[in-house]
Amino acid sequence: MPETENDKAFDALAEQYDLMVDWPRRLKREAPFFRSLFDEFAVRSVADVACGTGHHAAMFHSWGLKVEASDVSAAMIDRCQTLHGEPNGLTWCCRSFTEPSNGTLVDAVVCLGNSLALAESKQAAKRAIGAMVGIVRPEGIGVIQVLNRNAIVLNGVAVKRVRRGRIAGRDTLLIKTMHELNGRLATTVLDVDLDSDPAMYHAKTASMQDLGRRDLEAMISDAGGSVLSVCGAYSGDAFDESASGDMILVWQRN
Ligand SMILES: C[S@@+](CC[C@H](N)C(=O)[O-])C[C@H]1O[C@@H](n2cnc3c(N)ncnc32)[C@H](O)[C@@H]1O
Structure with a gap:
């Protein structure tokens, strides 16, 4: 449930968000990254935390994966249900990423679109990473994408x-x-x-929280995960702290 100003900010932005994002273009750019990662790690089930208007979740579901998508904003989850429905294997849930899920463990968890930077504090970001690692099976994977503040x-x-x-x-x-x-x-x-x-x-x-590479690597490691790679873009380019637009961390639960 929303507790902070950041948690509530997106309640008023559910419809606006889709007007601001060119989804066909964005998904075309990002899909190959997830396709090849999910193939490599035999991913069959995914949790999308801070799912926004649910376009990644719906895309993963269209690939035949079982998807549970959650967001702290009830308005975002309403919009997900309106846009994508709730077919078999695709579920929506209103929950903060800092709260643990009671669901079954998944093969992969993603937190995209700079959502983790909206955590109210670095402690909250750390709790969110703890919750993400906690919902993935051992040797399952996670993807966190934030803007590269540097x-x-x-x-x-x-x-x-x-x-x-x-x-x-x-x-x-x-x-x-x-x-x-x-x-x-x-x-x-x-x-x-x-x-x-x-x-x-x-x-x-x-x-937004200023979350740097070292912060995130330490939080993932403390939570029981290991960072496998850090990219600076969905094309797979290596992360360059001074120039990359994105920071995309792929990690694996120990
Ligand atoms: C910029 S949008 C990104 C949405 C989507 N993941 C994407 O890539 O387009 C950020 C989302 O994070 C959600 N959010 C903010 N704080 C959150 C929290 N504590 N727990 C879960 N979701 C949160 C907002 O409601 C919003 O939907």
């Missing part, structure tokens, strides 16, 4: 995306920015209702 240089507010579309039937302009907030990296989504005059708007801000 390669993000901000000079004031950076506009990351501008989209216009219909949200709840209203002509809407969305502007996603990245900026600093109390010394931390943060993202704000400004949502402008163009059907109202004067235009009504509201903004949602989520701040």
